[in-house]
Amino acid sequence: MLAGRADDEVADHRHTALTDIQRQIFRLVPTGAIGMLCAVALVIAETLSADAVWRRWQLVWGAAVCVAVLDELWVVQRWHRTPGARTADRWLVLLCRSNGIIALLWGLYAFLVPHLGQPDRSELLHLVLLCACTAGALTAFAGFKPLVFTFLVPMWGLEVLALTVRGSYGLAAGSVVFAIVMVRYLFEASSSLNEAMVLRHSAAALTEQLRLSEMQARSVIDTAMEAILSTDLEGRVFDVNPAGSALIGLEHDRVESRFVGDFLPVTGSWLRAGEAPNATFEDTLISGRGQVRSVIVSISLVDPSGAGLITVMARDISERKRLEDQLAHEASHDGLTGLPNRIGFFRRAEAAVDACRTIDEEVAVLFVDLDRFKQVNDSLGHAAGDELLLQASRRLQGEIREDDLVARLGGDEFVLLLPRPPSAEELMVFGRRLITTLERPFRLGDDEARISASVGIASVRARTAQASALVARADMAMYKAKQAGRRQVVLYDRDLQDSVDEHIRLEQAFRRALERRELEPWLQPIVSLADGSLVGAEVLTRWRDPNHGIITPDVFIPLAHEAGLIADLGRWVLDRAADLLEDWAEEDALRHCYLSVNIAGGHLLQGTVAAEIDRKLIQRGVDPSKLLVELTETDLAHDLDVAHDALHAIRRLGAEVAIDDFGTGYSSLAYLQGLPASALKIDRSFVGRVTQDRRQRTLVGAVCELGRAFAMRVIAEGIEEPEQAAALVELGCRYGQGYLYGRPMPAEQFLRAWAVPAGQVEQPEPGRAQAAAESASISSSSEATVNATMLA
Numbered sequence: 001m002l003a004g005r006a007d008d009e010v011a012d013h014r015h016t017a018l019t020d021i022q023r024q025i026f027r028l029v030p031t032g033a034i035g036m037l038c039a040v041a042l043v044i045a046e047t048l049s050a051d052a053v054w055r056r057w058q059l060v061w062g063a064a065v066c067v068a069v070l071d072e073l074w075v076v077q078r079w080h081r082t083p084g085a086r087t088a089d090r091w092l093v094l095l096c097r098s099n100g101i102i103a104l105l106w107g108l109y110a111f112l113v114p115h116l117g118q119p120d121r122s123e124l125l126h127l128v129l130l131c132a133c134t135a136g137a138l139t140a141f142a143g144f145k146p147l148v149f150t151f152l153v154p155m156w157g158l159e160v161l162a163l164t165v166r167g168s169y170g171l172a173a174g175s176v177v178f179a180i181v182m183v184r185y186l187f188e189a190s191s192s193l194n195e196a197m198v199l200r201h202s203a204a205a206l207t208e209q210l211r212l213s214e215m216q217a218r219s220v221i222d223t224a225m226e227a228i229l230s231t232d233l234e235g236r237v238f239d240v241n242p243a244g245s246a247l248i249g250l251e252h253d254r255v256e257s258r259f260v261g262d263f264l265p266v267t268g269s270w271l272r273a274g275e276a277p278n279a280t281f282e283d284t285l286i287s288g289r290g291q292v293r294s295v296i297v298s299i300s301l302v303d304p305s306g307a308g309l310i311t312v313m314a315r316d317i318s319e320r321k322r323l324e325d326q327l328a329h330e331a332s333h334d335g336l337t338g339l340p341n342r343i344g345f346f347r348r349a350e351a352a353v354d355a356c357r358t359i360d361e362e363v364a365v366l367f368v369d370l371d372r373f374k375q376v377n378d379s380l381g382h383a384a385g386d387e388l389l390l391q392a393s394r395r396l397q398g399e400i401r402e403d404d405l406v407a408r409l410g411g412d413e414f415v416l417l418l419p420r421p422p423s424a425e426e427l428m429v430f431g432r433r434l435i436t437t438l439e440r441p442f443r444l445g446d447d448e449a450r451i452s453a454s455v456g457i458a459s460v461r462a463r464t465a466q467a468s469a470l471v472a473r474a475d476m477a478m479y480k481a482k483q484a485g486r487r488q489v490v491l492y493d494r495d496l497q498d499s500v501d502e503h504i505r506l507e508q509a510f511r512r513a514l515e516r517r518e519l520e521p522w523l524q525p526i527v528s529l530a531d532g533s534l535v536g537a538e539v540l541t542r543w544r545d546p547n548h549g550i551i552t553p554d555v556f557i558p559l560a561h562e563a564g565l566i567a568d569l570g571r572w573v574l575d576r577a578a579d580l581l582e583d584w585a586e587e588d589a590l591r592h593c594y595l596s597v598n599i600a601g602g603h604l605l606q607g608t609v610a611a612e613i614d615r616k617l618i619q620r621g622v623d624p625s626k627l628l629v630e631l632t633e634t635d636l637a638h639d640l641d642v643a644h645d646a647l648h649a650i651r652r653l654g655a656e657v658a659i660d661d662f663g664t665g666y667s668s669l670a671y672l673q674g675l676p677a678s679a680l681k682i683d684r685s686f687v688g689r690v691t692q693d694r695r696q697r698t699l700v701g702a703v704c705e706l707g708r709a710f711a712m713r714v715i716a717e718g719i720e721e722p723e724q725a726a727a728l729v730e731l732g733c734r735y736g737q738g739y740l741y742g743r744p745m746p747a748e749q750f751l752r753a754w755a756v757p758a759g760q761v762e763q764p765e766p767g768r769a770q771a772a773a774e775s776a777s778i779s780s781s782s783e784a785t786v787n788a789t790m791l792a
Helices: 002-046 052-081 085-115 119-141 145-166 169-223 242-248 265-272 318-332 342-358 373-380 382-397 424-439 467-483 494-516 553-563 566-584 601-605 609-616 633-637 640-652 669-674 694-709 722-731 747-754 767-773
Strands: 227-231 237-240 279-286 292-301 310-316 362-371 405-410 413-419 442-444 447-449 452-461 489-491 519-528 534-545 549-551 594-598 626-632 656-662 679-682 713-716 782-784
Touching: 052 085, 085 145, 145 169, 227 242, 237 242, 242 310, 265 279, 265 292, 279 310, 292 318, 318 342, 342 362, 342 405, 342 413, 342 467, 362 382, 362 424, 362 467, 373 382, 373 447, 382 405, 382 413, 382 424, 382 442, 382 447, 413 467, 424 452, 424 489, 452 467, 467 489, 467 494, 494 534, 494 553, 494 566, 519 566, 519 747, 534 553, 534 566, 553 566, 566 594, 566 601, 566 609, 566 626, 566 747, 594 656, 601 626, 601 633, 601 640, 609 640, 626 633, 626 640, 633 640, 633 656, 640 656, 679 694, 694 713, 694 722
Parallel strands: 452 489, 534 594, 594 626, 626 656, 626 782, 656 679, 679 713
Antiparallel strands: 227 237, 227 310, 279 292, 292 310, 362 413, 362 452, 405 413, 442 447, 519 534, 534 549
16 A cells, blocks of 8 residues: 555656656747757858759748747747646647657758758758757757657658768768667656656655645644643753743743753653653643642653654643542532541541551540431521531531541531540540530521530440441440430440341341231220210231230331331231221121221321222222221321322322321311311320319310311220210210220231121111211211321
C-alpha cells in the first residue's frame, strides 16, 4: 500500500514537471522565432549575388519560413489565451506541425544553395545556421521529444539527401553522424531534464508541505489549552506556548532559558537526574506569582539519538482535584452538620481500631439517639429540626477529647468513638453528661425546644474489636435504654446480647409461624348485659409454638410491628374471621352474631383493608355486616385524613367500625364526629373501677351518653364482677365482654360452648335490632377489625 502511494506521488510530480516544461516551451517559442527570422534575414542578405531567378526562389523560401514562424507565434498566442493542462497537449501538436514545416523549408534550402552566388560560402553559412538551429531546438525543446524530432528529421533528412545528390558524400556522412549525436544528446538531455524537473517539483512540494506542517504545528501549539514547554536534555526551556506562559504566570521571554524544575519540581528532579521518561504523572506547578496548582504532566523525548528535545505538556487539574476532594468529603460527611456520616465514620473507626490494636488498648462506642425529636419536626417544622441537629452536633463535639470522633449516622442518631476510653464507671458518667448537655434548651429562632437522649455504650479490647460490631452492640444498648423509659445510659453486656439474640430468634420464629400457619384464632364472647345472651365475639390471636407452647399477643405483636409483619398478621386474622363467619352461617345459635377483629393503624393506612374485606368475605358470599373492625384512637390519630378515607371505604362495603380503648387516646367531639364509627369500646381501665371511683363512674356514664347521642353502640371491656355489669347497665351500657362471661378460647371450643341447639336457650336478636330498640343502634350490621395492638 505504501509503495503504491509512493508511485502515485512520483507520477503526480512527473505530470507537474511535464506541465512546467510545456510552459517553458511556450515561453521560449517567441524568442526562438525571432532568432529564426534573423537567421532567414542573414541567409537572404548573404546570397543576394545570385541571379534573379534563384533570388526569387530564395525570397519565396524566406517568405514561407516567415509564414511558418508566424504560424508558430499564433499557436503560442492562442495558448496564452486558454492556458491549462487540458489544452497544452493540443497546442503542442500544432506547434509540432509548425516546427515540421520550418524544418522542411530549411531542408529544401539545401537544394537552393548550389545555385546561389558564392555557393561554397553560402553552403558553409547554411551548415552553420543549420547546426545553430539544431542546437537551439535541442536546448529549447529537449523536454518534449516530439518537437525536436519534427524539427530534426525533416531538416537533416533533406540536407543529407541534397549533399548526396551533389556528391558531397563526406559532408553527408558527417551530417548523419552529427544528427545521431544530436539525437543521443536529445535522449540524455530529455531524461536529465525530466528528472531534474521532477526532483525540483518534489523538493518544492516537500518544502511547502513542511512549511504547512510547521505552521499547523505552531498553530496547534499556540492555540492548545495545555501548557507546552520545549526543553533540552538538561531541562532548560527554549520555547513555551501562550497557555504555558499564562499557567506559569510569566511572559514568554521570562520563561525561556529557565530550568523547568523551577516551575515543576517532580519533572525537574527527573530531568536533573538524567531521566527523561515517556510518562504521565501528577506534579505541583509553582507559578511565578507563588501560586500552587495541581497539574498532570506528560513528558516526551522527541529526539533521543540526536541533540535531544523534550516536550513537557502540563494541564491544570486544580479544579478537578478540588471537586474530587469535595465529592470525597461529601460522600463521607453529613451535609447538615459537617460530621462524618456512616461511611466516613466506619472508615475512620477502622483506622482508629487498628491503631489501638497494635498497643492492645480498649475502644468504646457510644450510640446517642435523641428522644422526642420527631415532635420538634412535627410541631416546629423541619427547618427547626435541622437547626436542632446542628446545635446538638456542636454540643457533642464540645464534650469529646481531641482523639475522639463524633459522627451522625442518620436522622437523630449520633455515634461517638473513644480510643483508649476510661473505665466503665467513667463511661457511664460521661454518657449521663451527654444526656444533661442535650437536655439544655435549644434556641430555634423565636422558639425554644427541649429534648432528651438515650445512650448505649459498648467497650471492648481492640484486638478482638470490629467497628461494625462495636456500633451494633452500642445500638443494642441504646435500644435497651429507650425500652427502660428513655433518658437512660445502658452499658452493653453479655445478658443484653442474650436478650437481643432471643429477640431475633423469636422474630424469625414468628415469621415461620405465619408461613406455617402456627397461629390460632381464639374468641372471647361479647354479650348483652341485660340477659347475658351472645351477640358476637372478638377474634384474638394466639401463637402455638412447638417449643414454647402458647405465646400471647403482648409478646409477638411488638415483634410484628418491628419486623413489618403487622399487615400480614391482619390479613391472616381477616381470613380466619371469614372462615368462622362462613361456618357460623350454618349454626342457628350463631348465624346472627358478629365477629370483631382488630386492625393495626399501619395496616389501615396502607389503604388495602377494604379491598381485602371484599376479596376475603364478600366474594366468598360472607355477609360483611357481621364484621366489626376495631381500631384504637392512637392508631387513627397518626394520619386522620387517610384513616377517614379508609374507614369510609370499609363502611361502604357494609362492614362496621368500632373505636377501641375509647378515652385513653386523643378523644374529642370533633374527632369522634368526623369518623364513620358505629361503636365505642370502653377501655378495661375505666371498667375496673366503675364501682369504686365516682369519677370513673361519671366518666363511663358520659361515654354511654355520648354513644347514644351519636347513635353508636357502647361495649365495655374487662368485666370481671357482677357488680361491674350491674353498674354498667345502670349507666346505660348494653353490651360487654370480660372474664365474667367467658375467657378467650380456641374457636372450636367456643363453638361447642355457645352453639347450643335452637329452642333450648333463647337466642338474642341481631345486634342491630337490639341496639335500635334501645336507642343506641348502629346501622344494619357490625363489622370485624384488626387493631394495631391486637391485645388479648
